[in-house]
Amino acid sequence: xxxxxxxxxxxxxxxxxxxxxxxxxxxxxxxxxxxxxxxxxxxxxxxxxxxxxxxxxxxxxxxxxxxxxxxxxxxxxxxxxxxxxxxxxxxxxxxxxxxxxxxxxxxxxxxxxxxxxxxxxxxxxxxxxxxxxxxxxxxxxxxxxxxxxxxxxxxxxxxxxxxxxxxxxxxxxxxxxxxxxxxxxxxxxxxxxxxxxxxxxxxxxxxxxxxxxxxxxxxxxxxxxxxxxxxxxxxxxxxxxxxxxxxxxxxxxxxxxxxxxxxxxxxxxxxxxxxxxxxxxxxxxxxxxxxxxxxxxxxxxxxxxxxxxxxxxxxxxxxxxxxxxxxxxxxxxxxxxxxxxxxxxxxxxxxxxxxxxxxxxxxxxxxxxxxxxxxxxxxxxxxxxxxxxxxxxxxxxxxxx
Numbered sequence: 001x002x003x004x005x006x007x008x009x010x011x012x013x014x015x016x017x018x019x020x021x022x023x024x025x026x027x028x029x030x031x032x033x034x035x036x037x038x039x040x041x042x043x044x045x046x047x048x049x050x051x052x053x054x055x056x057x058x059x060x061x062x063x064x065x066x067x068x069x070x071x072x073x074x075x076x077x078x079x080x081x082x083x084x085x086x087x088x089x090x091x092x093x094x095x096x097x098x099x100x101x102x103x104x105x106x107x108x109x110x111x112x113x114x115x116x117x118x119x120x121x122x123x124x125x126x127x128x129x130x131x132x133x134x135x136x137x138x139x140x141x142x143x144x145x146x147x148x149x150x151x152x153x154x155x156x157x158x159x160x161x162x163x164x165x166x167x168x169x170x171x172x173x174x175x176x177x178x179x180x181x182x183x184x185x186x187x188x189x190x191x192x193x194x195x196x197x198x199x200x201x202x203x204x205x206x207x208x209x210x211x212x213x214x215x216x217x218x219x220x221x222x223x224x225x226x227x228x229x230x231x232x233x234x235x236x237x238x239x240x241x242x243x244x245x246x247x248x249x250x251x252x253x254x255x256x257x258x259x260x261x262x263x264x265x266x267x268x269x270x271x272x273x274x275x276x277x278x279x280x281x282x283x284x285x286x287x288x289x290x291x292x293x294x295x296x297x298x299x300x301x302x303x304x305x306x307x308x309x310x311x312x313x314x315x316x317x318x319x320x321x322x323x324x325x326x327x328x329x330x331x332x333x334x335x336x337x338x339x340x341x342x343x344x345x346x347x348x349x350x351x352x353x354x355x356x357x358x359x360x361x362x363x364x365x366x367x368x369x370x371x372x373x374x375x376x377x378x379x380x381x382x383x384x385x386x387x388x389x390x391x392x393x394x395x396x397x398x399x400x401x
Contacts, residue, residue, distance in 0.1 A: 006165050009172055012182075014044040016175060016244070018052055020186045021145040022099045023240040026053025028143075029098035031089065033060045038103045038149040045101065054099075058089070064108035071115045071123045079119060082127035090128065093142060094135040097236060100144040106154040106332045107269055117273055117298040121305075126367050133369075136242075138351050140233070143240040146335055147175075157332045174245040174323045174336065190241060193229030197249045199401050200227040200317075200393075205383035208315055209390065210262065210342070212379030214279060219315045219344065220257025222362045223386075224355040227251045245324055247339040250316035252349040255364040256285040258312050265341060266373040269332050273298050278372060280346075285311050287346065303346060308366040313349035317342050318375060320397040334371050342375025342394065 018024045030049050034042045039061075046057045070079070093100060112120060136144045148154075148171050152162035159166055172178060179185035207220040229249030231241040264278040277293030287310040290299045303310040318325070318341055325340040347368035354363050375381070381394035392400045 009168055010044055014048050017147050018048055021241050021244045022101055022143050024052050024099055027055050029096050030054050030057045031093050032101045034103040036061050036063050037151045041149045064111040068111050071119050079122040080126045082125040086128050090131050098142055100142050102146045103149040105149055105151045106157045108153055118301045121298055121301040130367055140235040143234050143238050144242050147244045158329050190230035193249055197227040197229035206386045207384045209382045210379055214263030217260040217262040220254045222254040222354055222358045225251055226353045245339050247318050247322035248316040250314055252353040253312045253315050254362040255311040258282040258285050262374050264372045265376045266337055268372045270298055306366050308364040309347050309368050311364045312344055313347050313364040314345035319394055319399045338371045341373045343371050343373045345369050345371040
């Protein structure tokens with residue numbers, strides 16, 4: 001692939017993110033968060049956003065080398081600090097019904113390698129995270145998007161060589177840029193996920209059970225809870241797709257009801273550290289034991305951040321039709337890897353998916369939301385009907401409903 005064709009791919013990718021993902025409307029403000037390595041895509045998104053009618057585009061660059069300095073050298077009380085300017089920017093974006101876009105890669109683990117895992121876990125802008133969740137998930141004031149950006153470091157991790165052009169080609173396939181009409185392909189794919197979510201909502205299962213090697217887990221659901229897939233909608237009626245790629249249908253568990261043992265089927269990268277062989281045991285909704293072959297202390301620290309950090313906030317189903325799964329690579333990034341297989345997340349849940357009357361008791365409210373993968377060809381998924389019968393939902397990695 002020549003440099004010119006790479007640039008053309010980036011242009012088409014940026015167009016897809018703005019038209020299909022965030023579904024930018026004329027007159028909107030845009031807040032784009034990116035790493036310094038994402039500058040080429042950030043510039044292209046900015047140019048195209050203005051061409052599509054954006055009122056203002058603000059780009060906030062981060063640098064993992066600066067975060068490493070914070071972890072290693074900052075005073076203890078600064079690790080979770082959220083600058084007032086950041087909070088004011090987010091509040092203004094919500095008032096203006098703006099769009100929020102976040103670019104991600106593999107997290108530069110080589111930069112954070114060897115950092116104190118406990119301090120790394122605490123080095124989060126906690127209040128900024130809470131405010132972002134209020135604006136996007138709770139009040140739904142902003143259309144938002146998380147999407148990947150190819151970098152040499154990420155290419156090295158995924159492909160074994162720093163071939164950014166090949167990684168761009170791989171990412172393009174996961175978001176259907178190889179289709180003759182990517183926009184139409186996304187309409188079809190989104191409708192298919194929405195139909196799966198509708199079927200699951202209508203079945204009104206009491207819970208979902210996962211059974212496989214090292215896993216026998218029951219995830220209880222609140223009566224009247226909804227499943228979602230294929231996209232979201234702002235409080236003012238704008239449809240958008242918050243994750244590109246997306247292959248999941250998901251709902252919010254009842255935080256009191258998860259029971260059993262679950263073993264991760266893929267590694268988890270958290271704050272630049274690799275978590276391998278993660279295994280959690282739940283009783284009455286709480287994680288009562290968290291072990292791992294590597295990185296257990298980081299999971300334990302993350303789960304201790306607040307009262308609900310050790311409870312489940314999401315259960316998501318993905319089968320072998322996934323473009324990400326078909327790519328045959330571990331992407332070392334949760335946005336991608338969670339869309340290769342069924343997954344759960346400990347931490348915050350989704351208020352809109354739980355009936356209003358049940359939210360106080362059933363909804364997990366936390367400053368974190370951490371996904372990890374628990375599905376695959378050897379893991380069978382069942383829906384438990386309220387009468388006690390079990391219905392196959394995913395068998396041999398294919399949806400059955």
